[in-house]
Amino acid sequence: MRVVILGNGLAGTISGKTIRELDSAADIIICGEEKYPYYPRPNLIDFLAGLIPLEKVFAFAEGWAERQRLQIQLGVRATAIDPSGPAVEFEDGRRLTADYLVLATGACPATPPLPGLDKDGIFTIRTLEDVLELLEAIKSGPEVVILGGGLLGLELARALRMRGVERLSVVEVFNRLLPRQLDETGAGLLQTSLEKTGIKFFIGQEAAEILGEGRVTGVRLKDGQTIPAGVVIIAAGG
Ligand SMILES: Cc1cc2nc3c(=O)[nH]c(=O)nc-3n(C[C@H](O)[C@H](O)[C@H](O)COP(=O)(O)OP(=O)(O)OC[C@H]3O[C@@H](n4cnc5c(N)ncnc54)[C@H](O)[C@@H]3O)c2cc1C
Structure with missing residues (x-):
């Protein structure tokens, strides 16, 4: 029996591991678009923050897949x-036949339909490659603006502060942070504690346009304010 699994994220990798546990003879092929072996995406936050080295991002030691x-x-x-x-x-152009095909191709980051998204310096964070590119981009000490005050946006903000990014703003369209998780009191407490770490918040504000010629230079909000930015991260869900 040949099983082909598309996607080498959590779902694809654990599917392969589980099928192996159930069938020691199956021919199991996991195909992934990314060039890296499986890593849990939450590790990207710790890596971005500088809390773990690159090799600790990956879930399994070298040789694991061969042993399985x-x-x-x-x-x-x-x-x-x-x-x-x-x-x-x-x-x-290759074609692979299978007895069973498992689709585990995950999700993509959502990007709101904003004018100016084609500029250099705009990021979404989903993969290790995205984080490596972001680390390169913040080397010159740019002001960073994160669009989205949900879980991913705030995790990224915290990680970037730990990496030493000093000028950092978060724009959230709802009237509070973590609008899906917290009520107003909880969100207010969280905001106050994050502000103490140096993160600036624009709450109840919506980005209208990414500014710049070729490279991003800022974000214009719908109320007319402009936030200067050398890097913009879109964390608007997936
Ligand atoms: C920075 C970050 C932090 C997170 N933190 C948490 C957390 O703390 N807790 C939590 O519960 N969740 C967290 N998540 C979400 C969690 O990582 C996802 O729910 C999980 O990755 C979903 O796993 P998956 O295998 O379904 O999809 P994915 O991880 O998206 O994996 C799918 C894989 O399929 C590949 N693929 C897609 N299309 C093709 C194709 N056509 N051909 C070949 N390969 C393809 C992709 O490249 C990808 O590697 C986080 C996500 C991110 C980005």
Whole structure:
């Protein structure tokens, strides 16, 4: 029996591991678009904050997949599925047939339809590659603006402060931080404690436009204020 799993995130990797536990003879192939082996995405926050080194981001030690007899193909993007096979086609033209196909391709970050999103210096954070690029971008000490005061936006803000980013703002369109998790009192307490760490908040404010020629220089809010920025991170959900 051959099982092809698309996606080497948590769902794909644990599916492969579990199938191996149930069937020692199955031919299990995990195909992932990213070039890195599986890592839990929460580790990206600790890595960004400088709390763990790169090698600690990954879930399993070298040789784990071989010991599990999982064939891992990295840097391969599936572009089509033929359910009659079933079979999967890849960007490089390869085709892989399977007895069972598992789709574990996850989600993508959402980006609001803002004018100016095509500029350099705008990030969404989902992958290790995104974090490595962000670390490169903050080396020159730019002002950072995070759009989104939800869990990811605040985790990123905290991590960036720990990395030494000094000029850091968070814009949240709702009237409080963590609008899905906290009531107004709780959100107010959280905001006060985060402000003490040096993070600036624009609450109940919506970004209208990303400013700059080629490179981002700031964010214009709907009320007309402009926040200077060399890096903008969009953390608006996925
Ligand atoms: C920074 C960060 C911190 C987080 N922290 C937490 C937390 O503390 N607690 C929590 O519960 N959740 C957290 N999450 C969310 C959690 O990481 C996700 O719920 C989880 O990653 C979902 O796993 P998944 O395997 O379904 O999808 P994903 O992790 O998205 O993995 C899917 C994989 O499939 C690959 N793929 C997609 N399309 C293709 C294709 N066509 N061909 C080949 N491969 C493809 C992708 O490249 C990706 O590697 C966090 C997310 C982020 C980004």
